Amino acid sequence: MAGVEAVPPPNGSLPLSLLVQGEKDIKPLREWLGATPSVWVLADYTCKSLCGSTISIVAEALKNSGLKPGADFRFVVVGLDPKDSVADALTMKHEQIGSDGELVRNSHFLRTNAAAIRELTNAFGFHFRYDSEHDQFAHPLAAFVVTPDGRVVRGLSALALDAASLRLALVDAGRGQVGSVADHIGLICYGFDPVSGTYTLAVGRLLAGTALMTIIGLAALILVLLRREHVAPSR
Template identity: 55%
Template sequence: MPVAAQALTASQLEQAVQARPTHAQLPLQIQMNDVNDRRAPLQDWLGGVPTVWILADYTCETLCGPAISIVSNALADTGLSAGKDFRLIVTGFDAKDTAAQALTMKNAQLSPRGGLAEHSAFLRAAAPEIGALSDAFGVQPVYDREHDQYAHPAAALVVTPDGRISRALSALAVDATSLRLALVEAGQGHVGGWTDQIHLLCYGFDPASGTYTLAARRLLIATSSLSVIVLALLIGLLLRREHATR
């Protein structure tokens, strides 16, 4: 649940640091409303595809807007198809925020590219539902009463189609490659192609930075595996040619 404070101290700000969850299950039955006041359980908003979640304050004047812009532009550059391969979901921390405020942030910050407008949802919920969702994400937002804003991590959380948290990426430093790999991983073979699976072998996820980095050991394994496949195909071709000449 959000923690209220009149003046945020260093220790209170530390509470907002995200405890990165591993395969935590989201509360699928909580009710959430979009900018058109359509109300549905969280499970319906997932849409049966991997989703990227951003938790934001719709009246935030600092980092929430840029985080949405950075993540949505990176998604548009992944080469994946919005709606078919993923959806973007932004959820408000503040139960007082209105549908109009959520729509204003959507129009101001969401990338117009890649069909994201049709395949994103800017959601709101009551305080108990927001608390349950924040707990599942491992986020403890701290309320700054003086400025009527929340201190919270700027994260892009990747969720599997069945509502389990797969990865937590930095919303302010994320790139298209990391997002694509995270979505391919969350899609469990249903997103991307075989080259993406090879890249997952080559890249390792660094939880400290919230990004995928090239891992030498994985690169060696992937290169060796590819070499074995090519060698096997070459031997098979030579044997077939030898058999044909007899």
């Protein structure tokens, strides 16, 4: 297990020209990103232990995030084992996500060769070990949030993942294009803890968020009073 970890490099970005195969098409990585933030998981499609559970946990958090698949995000899984087939990937997808629905239609289970897998996992800061004797992979249980232009902005602990943290990470990666005003205020109050891989409430951020909401409230009140004064009948 030495060296098995997920530590995204600062300002890291994915190799956008890397060729990756989906259910039918082989396309450069940039075309799998689309125009929305995306959540990525690296898994072994024939794993019989925790890979399926990791995908299921992330998928459930996405379902409960309140965000819309396709419009606000897409979900991408990449196979760690170059020997896995399209059938292996589809089996994992259907077992852990289902066979229909918006999340299924906006989830892509990809495969590529060994060299490309290494290049991609290095870009994520995802370090794993292959046990050839048992044909198994020792790897971190992590989910990554990526911007539409391929920058890795968050590495989240898959086992500690919850819908609220995943929503905040996607709002953060959306750069103003995803989420509500309340979400963006929430980002002021919550800070990302790289040790736990989750968003946590920070007192300083909370005070800043409260102050911002107070200013917005006062500005709205002043605007209402000015309008009332403007329309008040003269005597």
